[in-house]
Amino acid sequence: MTATTAEDSREGRKRRVRGTGAVRHPDRKGRSPIFDAPTPHGLFFRYLALIIVLLISIGPMLWELSTSLKSKAEDVYTQNIQLLPHHPTLGNYGEVQNTIPVWHFALNSLTVAVINVTGNVIGATLAGYVLARLKFKGRKLLLGVFVATLILPAEVTIISKFQMITSMGLGNSILGVCLPDMIAMTNVLLMRNAFMALPREVEEAAIIDGANVLQRMRYVGLPSVKGVLSVISIFAFIGAWDDFLWPLLVLQSPDKLTLTVGLSYLNGQWSHDPRTIAAGTMMALLPILALFLILQRYFFRGVAQGAIKG
Template sequence: MTLVTDRAATGRTAPGKPPRLRGRRRSPVFDAPTPLGIAGRYGALVLMVLLTIGPLLWQLSTSLKSKSEDIYAETPQLLPQDPTFANYGEVTRVVPVLDFATNSLIVAAMSVLGNLIGATLAGFALARVDFRGRKLVVGLFMATLVLPGEATIISQFQTVNNLGLTDTLVGIVLPGLIGTVNVLLMYNAFRSLPRELDDAAVIDGATVWQRLRHIGLPAVKGTLSIVAILCFIGAWDDFLWPLLVVQDPEKLTLTVGLAYLKGQFSADPRLIAAGTVIALVPVLVLFATLQRYFFRGVEEGAVKG
């Protein structure tokens, strides 16, 4: 009797029996899927889809509606009665949307390349290279996240102006060439790697560049895809900074050009919708290309970070 009492108090089981796992007991009431719970889950999923995908579908529908359709009808219709692509041709004919898109692609490509190189080198140095003041540098990077972008936009404009880079695409890219968030993402990704890998590489005589190339980069492909997607979307959708830096109409990015389109065709939202759909296509293509690595990077951050 005493032995049974002691085993019950200590949580031990009799010899030959597997030990019990301590934790939350599974309840047949709360853990089992019920019709009401399944309906609630699917209802929440449908609501989230409507809130996120609904505006995009409405813009696509508006861009495909002909001039004869009333888009301000009391009963809105998602499917166009007479779908047409004439609105896209009208946009490209009147406003140089393709030129604006080309400028945006150049800016986004330079931003992605600069952040992939700069953030990777900075993150690896902060995570895997020992030097005096490393923690202070990480703290400074963290402190810069407190300041909003608008607080430093005047100093950034003065810097770009003094360098003579106004009215240039390089002037648009320069302030965001190496983002603080991207450096911290790469820092966290490299820090999650086992330290023993670096120690073994150092014993074998590997240099810092060899450790980065053969150990670090192959293990953080997911995080690199996250940085690439975030940089591309941020540079592609940026409006305020290109509006301040660029005054030449030939150097306008697509977001600023779409604002100009809205001013020219404020009475015809079909053309505005067509322009927004054109601006959305490169982002969808990039995400579809890198989605496998993107979700791998999210999983890596959730498990290792």
């Protein structure tokens, strides 16, 4: 106990000497080198904790991946747990294709996702810009209505939307799945907040230069909201790809299902082999994770700019 205290203070003194002056002049990010300098064993425990959390968060996915690669000859139920497949095979992925039209489902999911991204990017940008930058009668009231819709969870109105889609003759169709979420009110408000941050003067200069509304939005507004726009696109894509309850209600015929609904039927109804189900799960999981990995830089940057869904 005494030894550690002595050592701590000695080390503290050493560091204090090394960084004289830095306490009063923190660097650009407001951090002082002394307080933030990692000690070697502090760093060790930090990485240890990070690795434990890493195992918890992606361990289950890796286990599923391993199961999907195990051959029929391998006992997946054994108490003698095999982390890695003995003879890795893609056979289970072929089995999924033979059981369900998985590529067709994936194409359906992709269609829904692309339509949702396009709709949200266009619809939310236009409305967000107007609500943030243009003055007109009824703006405050309209904004209030947009905000009020946020307290309505999507599940509450899902029956009414279902009835509407069916009465429009769009039941059991991909268009029926896309339609309600093509412009989400949250995204309109997120875009509005993003456009609000733009300084008034810049826009006034553009008005004097004779730029019309669309030109101002395109050349003055858009460049400064790219971060938020990319977060909205990523969320819209993931939201559509992952959605389950709504397509489960709307779609009935087996050739029109999206990937999540198809998977829920694969599990138990069309297959009992955990290897096949694991392979199907991976076919839904890997594309979306890959896409996120490619775009994660824009995502975290956009989030830092204040694009967080509440």
